Amino acid sequence: MKFDRFKKVVVRDFHNTCSLFGISMLIIMLVPAFVWLMGLAVQVDLLIRRNFVELAVFLTAAISSMKIFGSCNLVGKGNYFAMLPASLCEKFTSMALYCFVVCPLVVFVGSVAVDTILTLLPFGPYKEFLWQVPDWMNEIGDYSFQFATNFGGFVLVSMEIFAVASLFMLANTIFKKNKFIKTVLWLMLIAFVLIIIFFSIVSNVDWWIDTPNWLVEIDQWFGFKSQESLFRFIFWCRLSGNALVTFIFSFIAYRRLKKMQY
Numbered sequence: 001m002k003f004d005r006f007k008k009v010v011v012r013d014f015h016n017t018c019s020l021f022g023i024s025m026l027i028i029m030l031v032p033a034f035v036w037l038m039g040l041a042v043q044v045d046l047l048i049r050r051n052f053v054e055l056a057v058f059l060t061a062a063i064s065s066m067k068i069f070g071s072c073n074l075v076g077k078g079n080y081f082a083m084l085p086a087s088l089c090e091k092f093t094s095m096a097l098y099c100f101v102v103c104p105l106v107v108f109v110g111s112v113a114v115d116t117i118l119t120l121l122p123f124g125p126y127k128e129f130l131w132q133v134p135d136w137m138n139e140i141g142d143y144s145f146q147f148a149t150n151f152g153g154f155v156l157v158s159m160e161i162f163a164v165a166s167l168f169m170l171a172n173t174i175f176k177k178n179k180f181i182k183t184v185l186w187l188m189l190i191a192f193v194l195i196i197i198f199f200s201i202v203s204n205v206d207w208w209i210d211t212p213n214w215l216v217e218i219d220q221w222f223g224f225k226s227q228e229s230l231f232r233f234i235f236w237c238r239l240s241g242n243a244l245v246t247f248i249f250s251f252i253a254y255r256r257l258k259k260m261q262y
Contacts, residue, residue: 006090013068013094017103021067025103029110031056036118039125046128053111053130054157057104061165064103065172066179069095073173073260082260092254099165152235159242166249173256 035044035052071077084091112130119126171183 002090005086006094009084009086009090009094010097012084013098017064017068017098021064021103024063024067025060025107025110028056028060028107029114032111032115032118036115036124036126044125046130046132049115049126050130053108053115056111057108057161058164060107061099061104061161062168063180064099065095065165065169068098068103069172070179072257074176078260088254088258092257095169096165096250099169100162104161104165156235156239156242159239159246162246163242163249166246166253170249170253170256173253173260 031052032049035049038044069081072081081091115126115130118124119129168180168183171186172179175182
C-alpha cells in the first residue's frame with residue numbers, strides 16, 4: 001500500500017460521500033429533533049434519547065456502504081471502482097474507513113450536537129444532557145450500566161458498529177438492486193429460523209421468565225463468584241463475537257470484490 005495513492009482514494013471517497021450520502025447523513029442527524037418534538041407530547045427520558053442517537057449511528061453504519069459504494073458490483077457502473085489507479089487493498093481500506101469510522105462518527109457528533117442545542121433551549125421537555133447519569137441509575141448500582149458507561153462500553157459499542165457495517169458491506173457485494181431492503185428481509189428470515197431452531201432444541205424455555213433473578217441462576221450454574229464477574233464474561237463474549245463477525249464479513253466482502261467480473 002502506497003500512502004500517496006491511498007490518500008487520493010480517500011479524497012475521492014470523501015467527495016463521493018458528500019455528494020451521495022451527505023444529505024442522508026444530515027437527515028439522520030435530525031433524529032434527536034424528532035425525539036424532542038415527540039417529547040412535547042409524551043415523556044421521553046434520557047435513556048430513550050441515547051437509544052435514538054445510537055440508532056442513528058447504527059443506521060448510518062448500515063446504509064453507508066450502499067449509498068457511497070452501491071455500484072461497486074454492478075456491470076458497467078462498477079467500472080469506476082475497478083479502474084481506480086489503486087490496489088484493491090487501498091480501495092477496500094478506504095471503504096472500511098468511511099463505513100466503519102467516518103460516517104458513523106460524523107452522525108454521532110452531529111446527533112449529540114443537535115440534542116445538546118435542544119437541551120440548552122429555555123423551553124421544551126429536555127432538562128438533562130446526554131452525558132449526565134440519571135439518579136435512578138446511580139441508585140441501583142447495576143454493573144451492566146457501569147460497563148455501558150466506561151471505556152469498555154465504548155469499545156463494545158464501536159465493535160458492534162463495525163460488525164453491522166461489515167455485514168452490510170458484504171451484502172453490498174451480493175445484491176445488485178434494493179440492497180438495503182433485501183438485506184433486512186434476509187436478516188429477518190434468518191433470525192426467524194434461528195429462533196425456531198433455538199426454541200425447538202431448548203426443552204424448558206420459560207426458566208428465565210419464571211425466575212425473578214435469572215442472572216443469579218446463571219451465576220450458580222457456571223460458578224461465577226459475583227454478578228460483576230458474570231457481566232465481565234458477557235462483555236468479553238460480546239466483544240470477541242463482534243470482532244470475529246467483523247473480520248469474517250470483511251474478509252468475505254474483500255474476496256468477493258477481488259473476484260468481481262466487470
